[in-house]
Amino acid sequence: MPDFPHTQSAHCESGVAANLLTHQGIPISEAMAFGMGGGLFFGYLPFIRINGLPLVTYRAAAGHILRQIGAISGVQMVEKRFRNQDAAMAELxxxxxxxxxxxxxxxxFWLPxxxxxxxxHFNAHNLVVYGKEGDEYLISDPVFxxxxxxxxxxxxxxxxxSGALAPKGKMYYLTQTPARLEYKPLIVKGIQSVCKMMLTVPFPLIGVKGIRFLANRLVRWPQRLGQERADLHLGHVVRMQEEIGTGGGGFRFMYAAFLQESAEVMQAPLLHDCAASLTTAGDTWREFAAIAARVCKGRAHPDDSYPAMAACINRCAALEEKVFTELRQWARQHP
Amino acid sequence: MAQRSSYHSRVPKSHSTYGFITIGVTPCHKSTMTTLNHPADENITNGLKIISYGVNSKGEYELTPDDVWQPVNVVNAQAWQEIEKNITASKDKIADGRASCLHYYMTANQMDTGLLAQYTGQPRWRVCLHLMPFFFHRLPADTLKKYAELFKIFPDDLTQGRLRPPLYLHQ
Structure with missing residues (x-):
């Protein structure tokens, strides 16, 4: 049976990236792959609908991490998409x-x-196929x-x-990797790209501005949509934030783990502080999720309300703004 | 929040509760879950342990296999309740003769006309027509076969109007 270093991870894309690199002899943690790939993000895009509910995302667009990993100098990644199903399976x-x-x-949806x-129907799940036995493929699915x-x-x-984010048979593999990774510049680059997305993009629906936008919208959901639809919208936000594949707290805990690991590599105690602040932000996201779950379940405490949840989200925005401002300043000093 | 213990409390496996939601792995897992009324099982992953990031007593992150955080079960159950509500509505429509059984298969497999059209390689308006019994009863065999293959059923099931379970419940 072929051998593959399967390591369980919280998020599929960073997990696949880490497992593939580890297989090539570059042992790397999932959190590190997530951070170097600039995986953290926030976007509230109500004009894109998933089952009739607005898109909320706590991570970069599907495929972003892998693209960043593939762009590291010395790494060569082959990526292919297909029109024909038989050709795709033959190539595999x-x-x-x-x-x-x-x-x-x-x-x-189709994975039994x-x-x-x-x-x-979520179409951006990544996994690694490492062998075939008879009519069955051996799969290292990072969340298992x-x-x-x-x-x-x-x-x-x-x-x-088919549907949103249709994979079109996308397959990828590494053909070349450097003998060892130069971590420092990659960490700085990863942090820079996340800071840019979270702080400076002049578009009100993404980054810290997007978090505040969500809070403003969320307060008005019960009036605008009625209680039932409002609760559905709320449940959807929490699912995007906490469901399997996020590592909890809308990827904030995973990113904090990356910052902590980077603090050791870079010998930068400031990153430890940022990790601690981001953990607090993740806890605040979870606080929101817990209130939301109670509201959805119809077991709201007297002080659980939509304004209370919006206040919680606004606190997350403030915390994250502070963390990423500090990180941006730090990254400027380490070009 | 009186008990703002959401994450850190998870490392020494505690029984602290966040309101009605039990956090952490409790030995009395089943009994706490009865209040959550999840349709299928007590845990959305069927007992599969997932990796979660937790802070240990020294403040360092570590990866631990864990159950799914309870609020996730609640919102997941909510999403499925919505799907089940749609399925019931669809069955009523079919019973009243206002929709063909294709409507049930579409709803039960969480699709809409657009997605069903993409999967079967037809224009959407045609799928919309097929949802009406009048057009559905006049479908050619090869179109029925397309639908049957997609939903992993027999073309007979469609013509006889048998409502089989959706794909994710197949063995």
């Missing part, structure tokens, strides 16, 4: 035959090994504790899922 088999583990973008409650197996035609369907 070819790569596996020469022992290359292949990353795939798939639609969760996924827990029933998580099978929604152990490698799993998937029948060939189910995997083919998952690779050609």
């Amino acid at each position: 088999d070819q790569a596996l035959a020469v022992g290359i583990p292949v990353g795939l973008q798939t639609g969760v 090994y996924f827990p029933r409650a998580l099978r929604f 504790p152990q490698p799993v197996r998937c029948p060939a035609n189910d995997l083919a369907r998952a690779r050609f899922a």
Whole structure:
């Protein structure tokens, strides 16, 4: 049976990136891959609808982390998309035959090994296929504790899922990696890109401004949408923030783990402080999620209300603004 | 918040509660969950442990396999309740003769006309027509086969109007 260093991780994309690099002899943690790939983000885009609910995202666009990892100097990543399903599966088999583990973008709805409650039409799930036995593929799915197996035609369907973020059979693998990674510039670059997205983009729906925008909208949901729809919107925000694949607190805990790891690498105690502040921000997001869950469940405490949740989100915005301003200043001093 | 213990309290596995929501891994897992009334199981991942980032007593992050945080179960259950409500509404429509059984399969598999059209390679307006019994009963065999393949059922199920469980409940 082929060997692949499967490590369970919280987020699929950073997990796949870390596992693929580790397989190439560059041991790297998931949090580090997430941070170097500039994975953190916030966006509230109500004009994009998912099942009729506004898009809220706490992470960079699907594929961003992998693109950043592929752009590291010395790393070569081959990425292919297909029109034809048979050609896509044949290409996958070819790569596996020469022992290359292949990353795939798939639609969760079609993967039979996924827990029933998580099978929604979400098309940006990443996994690594590292072997084939008979009609079954051996899969290292980063959110699972152990490698799993998937029948060939189910995997083919998952690779050609339709709808938003359709994978179109996307597959990728590393062909070349440097002997060792130069961590410092990559960390600084990753932090810089996240700070830019969170602080300086002149568009009110993303970054810290987007968080505040969400808070303003959220207060008015009960009046505008009625209680039932408002609760659905609220539940949707919490799902995007906390459901499997986020590491909790809308990726804030994962990013804090990255900052902590970077503090050791860079010998920069300031990053430790930023990690602690970001943990507080993540806790505040969770505080919001806990109130929201009570409201959705109809068990609201007397002081649980939409304005209280908006206040919570605004506190998150203030905390994150402070963290990323500090990080931006730090990154400027370390070009 | 009186008990603002959301994350740090998780490392020494505590029984602290966030209102009605139990946080952390409690041995009395099942009994606390009865209040949550999740339709399928007590945990959305079927007991699968996921990795979560937690701060230990020294303030350092570490990865620990853990159950899903309880509020996630609540909002996930809410999303499924909405889907189930749509399915019931769809079944009523079919029983009244206002929709074809394709409407049930579409709803049960969380699709809309746009997505169904993309999966079957037809224009959306045609799918909309197929949702009406009048047009559905006149469908050619190859179109029925397309739908049947997508939903992993037999074309017979469609013509007979049998409502089989959605894809994610297949064994």
